Amino acid sequence: MYCIQYQDEIIVIDVGLKFPDDDMLGIDLVIPDATYLVENQDKVKAIFLTHGHEDHIGGLPYVLKQIKAPIYGAALTIGLVKAKLEEHGLLSDQQLNVINDDSIISFEHLSVAFFRTNHSIPDSFGLAVTTPQGVIVQTGDFKFDFTPFGKPSDMAKMAQIGKRGVLALLSDSTNSEKEGFTPSEKIVGDSIRELFLRCEGRILFATFASNVHRLQQVVEAAILCNRKLAVIGRSMEKVFLIGQDLGYIRVPEGMIIDIRDVNKYAADKVVIICTGSQGEPNAALTRIAHGSHRLVEVNPGDTIIYSASPIPGNAKNVYRSIDLLFRAGADVIHGSILDIHASGHGCQEDLKLMLNLMKPKYFIPIHGEHRMLVQHTRLAEQLGVQTQNIFILNIGNVLQVTRDKAQLGANVASGNVFVEGRVVSKVDTGILDQRRKLSKSGLLIVVTTINKNNNQILSGPNIVSRGFVYVRDSGELMRTAERLALRTVGRMIEHKEGTIEDWKERLSAELTTFFFERTEREPMIMPVFMEVST
Ligand SMILES: [Zn+2]
Ligand SMILES: [Zn+2]
Incomplete structure (x- = not known):
């Protein structure tokens, strides 16, 4: 902006x-x-x-x-x-x-x-x-x-x-x-045409939905090879509608078919144009690659064309999908192989x-x-x-x-x-920090029940782990931590030090140090005090 x-x-x-x-x-x-x-x-x-x-x-x-x-x-x-x-x-x-x-x-x-x-x-x-x-x-x-x-x-x-x-x-x-100079879109058009003419099986073509000219080039290559066109992916369907409406995409009557009807056509009579050229987790091609798309599965003999270069950061996801597609027996053409993207x-x-x-x-x-x-x-x-x-x-x-x-x-x-x-x-960097900690080392909840009237510890501290070390294998570690927690809380209560909020803070600090020394990990520690009156 x-x-x-x-x-x-x-x-x-x-x-x-x-x-x-x-x-x-x-x-x-x-x-x-x-x-x-x-x-x-x-x-x-x-x-x-x-x-x-x-x-x-x-x-x-x-x-x-x-x-x-x-x-x-x-x-x-x-x-x-x-x-x-x-x-x-x-x-x-x-x-x-x-x-x-x-x-x-x-x-x-x-x-x-x-x-x-x-x-x-x-x-x-x-x-x-x-x-x-x-x-x-x-x-x-x-x-x-x-x-x-x-x-x-x-x-x-x-x-x-x-x-x-x-x-x-x-x-x-x-x-x-x-x-x-950046290569011309014409070179891409030529490559798409040549590739389509060479392909004998089904073609799946992935690119950015917004690349309307590229979509039109695909339409024209498909016409040349007598193939029908199926469009999948929400943003791709949207652009096809808006693009046709405004005259930026021109498709002959009857050429676009419903994705559910794809199997009624011979493999060499179909092009499926889809989202997912960046390996986005929920996009059509990614789902197809992972075998989790509702309507399309990839078959040996299919050719998948990635007409986009991965934006830095997306490369890992893209190559994971490409590997899966190769494993399924398909041929995959991507930017580093041919001029199919500019x-x-x-x-x-x-x-x-x-x-x-x-x-x-x-x-x-x-x-x-x-x-x-x-x-x-x-x-x-x-x-x-x-x-x-x-x-x-x-x-x-x-x-x-x-x-x-x-x-x-x-x-x-x-x-x-x-x-x-x-x-x-x-931006709240505190929240993002917490999430990073949680995702890396998990969460430990430390539950202590105390008598509201005299601050006596009635039960605990008990440590419950979510996403931290596998508890069954680390019983000793947890018991030692619980003993440390008991000593910490006990001492503060005995000396009437601070409020519950102070106890929580001290408990977090002590346990963070303890677990880091023992495991070199920093789980998020969440102390909980339950007050009951007896
Ligand atoms: Zn921009
Ligand atoms: Zn732009």
């Missing part, structure tokens, strides 16, 4: 979400902190969306519960947002506006124009925001594809914007470490081309890990942007830019907000 503010006007660019890191146990989604916008609601004029990927629109349902603003985006982007808001019951009071190549949206001080780019989803646009101090360009996610599947990127308009002068450029850094993000030459077209005075690399941002700054320096005019920003940083100066201002409230099921809350 980026904001451009001039005096009392704020426009927001993209409201995305992140998927949690491995150590964020129990967290479903991570969304941006909108506190600054809530505090300045009266200044927020609009939200602009560069394209329809989750990391650019996924946070909307949560942020729109906190702020109100009209939304602007291209047709497919708005189509996807509509479906998303409908799911969250937010559609009725939200103003959605479709923009195109020629739109200009003007406010009192700011005005926004759009230039078409190529990316792994159609209808991706960069923004040129005219301010009284100069033009700020935000590229969105992009690559330059000279033989794209859909419309080409509008280089003439980019050159025009650059020629008029760009004060600051914010540009996608995802592939800044990779040399050359990234939607520009490599170094694409990024240089953008820098050359825009010739910005100030440069801010965005969208990438820190090392990618650093690499992108080096490219900018090579092309003549002055080192002191380049800024790597962290979440919450404010860059104050005027015609002749740029400097960091005071930070605004920022950070990650966690979504767990229906609960949305600010």
Whole structure:
């Protein structure tokens, strides 16, 4: 989420979400902190969306519960947002506006124009925001594809914007470490076609549901080979509906068949297109690989195509599925074997081309890990942007830019907000710590019953283990721990030290040390005192 503010006007660019890191146990989604916008609601004029990927629109349902603003985006982007808001019951009071190549949206001080780019989803646009101090360009996610599947990127308009002068450029850094140009979607199309022509059995094709052009290439390859098409996976089915509705996916009448009817067709007459290219635990292909899909099982002779490269962090899951599919006798084609995927993000030459077209005075690399941002700054320096005019920003940083100066201002409230099921809350590292401990070493509950009237211990302390060492094999360890607990509590009661809360704290500390010394593990310790009056 980026904001451009001039005096009392704020426009927001993209409201995305992140998927949690491995150590964020129990967290479903991570969304941006909108506190600054809530505090300045009266200044927020609009939200602009560069394209329809989750990391650019996924946070909307949560942020729109906190702020109100009209939304602007291209047709497919708005189509996807509509479906998303409908799911969250937010559609009725939200103003959605479709923009195109020629739109200009003007406010009192700011005005926004759009230039078409190529990316792994159609209808991706960069923004040129005219301010009284100069033009700020935000590229969105992009690559330059000279033989794209859909419309080409509008280089003439980019050159025009650059020629008029760009004060600051914010540009996608995802592939800044990779040399050359990003391969064209056409190469992928050719590979898909060749592969389909070669396959004699059933084909299962997995890719990102949002990669609408890729889906259309699959449709066309299937037509060429006289195969019917079955679509599985919730997000894939949704995109097929929205895509066909808006004319981005064109499928001949009668070509799509119900997945339940797949077995009525010969193996070489079917393509199953599915989610799960990232090994996501609940996605269709993952279930199929694990033999737990309700309707589809993999057979010897099937060819499974992964048309996506695993996002770092997902690789292990992807390769686990691939192994299982091979074990089931299928053939698996994935990115490292053939050109069946091309990234939607520009490599170094694409990024240089953008820098050359825009010739910005100030440069801010965005969208990438820190090392990618650093690499992108080096490219900018090579092309003549002055080192002191380049800024790597962290979440919450404010860059104050005027015609002749740029400097960091005071930070605004920022950070990650966690979504767990229906609960949305600010980061509480304490809770995450507890979960990590629990998942690593389990839980020990220490139950002590005391007489409320005279604080005599009536029974216990007894230790109950959940997920810690196998109790039957460690009776001695547990008994020693219980004796230690009894001594600790007994002493505090005898000397009338502190309250029950203090006893709990002391008990936790003593037992944590004890178990760490004996087992080198740190189970979570939960002391419970039951008070009874006799
Ligand atoms: Zn994207
Ligand atoms: Zn992105």
